[in-house]
Amino acid sequence: xxxxxxIPAALSVPEGENLVLNCSFTDSAIYNxxxxxxxxxxGLTSLLLIQSSQREQTSGRLNASLDxxxxxxxxxxxxxxxxxxxxxxxxxxxxxDYKLSFGAGTTVTVRA
Amino acid sequence: xxxxxQWPATLVQPVGSPxxxxxxxxxxxxxxxxxxxxxxxxxxxxxxxxxxxxQISSEVPQNLSASRPQDRQFILSSKKLLxxxxxxxxCAWSRMQIQAFFGQGTRLTVV
Numbered sequence: 001x002x003x004x005x006x007i008p009a010a011l012s013v014p015e016g017e018n019l020v021l022n023c024s025f026t027d028s029a030i031y032n033x034x035x036x037x038x039x040x041x042x043g044l045t046s047l048l049l050i051q052s053s054q055r056e057q058t059s060g061r062l063n064a065s066l067d068x069x070x071x072x073x074x075x076x077x078x079x080x081x082x083x084x085x086x087x088x089x090x091x092x093x094x095x096x097d098y099k100l101s102f103g104a105g106t107t108v109t110v111r112a
Numbered sequence: 113x114x115x116x117x118q119w120p121a122t123l124v125q126p127v128g129s130p131x132x133x134x135x136x137x138x139x140x141x142x143x144x145x146x147x148x149x150x151x152x153x154x155x156x157x158x159x160x161x162x163x164x165x166x167q168i169s170s171e172v173p174q175n176l177s178a179s180r181p182q183d184r185q186f187i188l189s190s191k192k193l194l195x196x197x198x199x200x201x202x203c204a205w206s207r208m209q210i211q212a213f214f215g216q217g218t219r220l221t222v223v
Contacts, residue, residue: 049211104155
């Protein structure tokens, strides 16, 4: 059974600091890994998608890496802003059964 | 373009009443479909997923059921709601090589 873990559970940083969010998964048989953002009371917004054959993806201030063999992904957010305050979730799509499994998320607070 | 519709946005139901939440997808065929529940301040719990019409995998034994009567339609149901069924329900679809898309969610309050 795929287990997805996100560390830390919560993070508070001053504006301008870089953010590092970690995601680990137990089964490396995946199609892809995806990072999402969720604002309070809202649905999920996709941030980055990394295919299993890729090592990283970048979008603006966001960069995500994937090490499939070790079951790890890291989301970097450069020069954080108060608007980055949200919960960040990672999810893996299993290549065995197409199950999309989520971590519990990291709640980020960026202080102005 | 690909879109996903989920309704209603909010729902207040009494204990013991039935439930039917519907999710439809446009702009793609043969999607993998998912129902999740999110309790307040918690992560996403996978309830059901489907890789084809009539094919439903249940993740957690509970008071809910799911059906996929058409390729792009996924329905979450209950015959009798419990207080513990309250939460934020999210429908999603994915394909192997593209990102997963989520509906806007249904906030269910059982009273």
